Amino acid sequence: MLTDRGVDLLAERFDLAPRLGSLDDVGALIARKIGECPRRVLGTPAYFRRMGVPAAPVDLHAHEAVIYDQRTGGTEWTFQRGSAEIALTVSERMRISAAEGVRAAVLTDAGLTVASEWMFAPELKSGAVRPVLTAWALPQ
Helix, strand or coil, X not given: CCXXXXXXXXXXXXXXXXXXXXXXXXXXXXCCCCCCCCEEEEECHHHHHHHCCCCCHHHHHHCEEEEECCCCCCCEEEEEECCEEEEEECEEEEEECCHHHHHHHHHCCCCEEEEEHHHHHHHHXXXXXXXXXXXXXXXX
């Protein structure tokens, strides 16, 4: 099964499932971390030509966000640089519950998003999507 929704692994009788993000409550389950990937603020060059390139997290107030509406997403984004931490609420242009929809929206210049680098790896490599605010870290 391929789904973005939260699944009760025991109730739905799953034997194995990869999960993204932090594990809030694994209860009787066994969990192993198999990797991590940096998360970035990403957008297309056309979007940044239209809206400008944010130089600091507070600049995101003037931007439109494509929100991944799952437990790892939301409108509150937290950035860290050294000992400084900034949490802010971004303006959502749209809220999407499937990763494929987030990709499609960003790739059609609808807004910027926070995503793991692997989700846009080919586009990052080709330049079709650009990371911004790279001096700031987001939770992995």
